[in-house]
Amino acid sequence: MFLAAEHGPEPQHAKRTEEQDDAWDGVEIADYGVLRLSNEQTRLFSLFSTDSDEELPAIKHGEAITDRRSTFQPHLAVIVTPKQVQRVLDKLYENKKIASATHNIYAYRIFCEDKKTFLQDCEDDGETAAGGRLLHLLQILDVRNVLVVVSRWYGGILLGPDRFKHINNCARNILVQEGYTENSDDAAKPGGKSKKPKSKKMK
Secondary structure, three states: OOOOOOEOOOOOOOOOOOOOHHHHOOOOOOOOHHHOOOHHHHHHHHHOOOHHHHOOOOEEEOOOEEEOOEEEEEEEEEOOOHHHHHHHHHHHHOEHHHHOOOEEEEEEEEEEOOOOEEEEEEEOOOOOOHHHHHHHHHHHHOOEOEEEEEEEEOOOOOOOOHHHHHHHHHHHHHHHHOOOOOOOOOOOOEOOOOOOOOOOOOO
């Protein structure tokens, strides 16, 4: 169930909770910087987008997880260009509840069929290392053509490393919900250009 339907302004992005950064010290995070897009690369890529690429993708909302007054909720959209990523984010920020979240962490992967490579990026939005961990999850599950956003409303109680567990569990749950993977061990299927991937039938 989606938490709210009110609308409001886009949130500020220089945000932090009081959580300590040393909670993730020593944990390996995938090197996503190699394929991370600069603003100029995003602009050039968008110049070659087709009209169909400009359509706002459908946005799905997953079940929220609450722990010690902090609430986490995932959102997912099938995307094929970086410009669609921005359109989805802009649409989410129109919602007053999402705009008021302490952090809106996201990661995406776009598969370029012609070059057989991925465009991928992530954003912590003040929750240090959360974006990299989320992108690492998408890489492990081998999902493609998908954007996952996890909103966190900080409840005033420090969660330590548990916050990363909740962020990734939220993301995994919505990927299962939308048919990208059946469980934590299954690799996800390609998202296609505009259609949701079909999940396997369980016997």
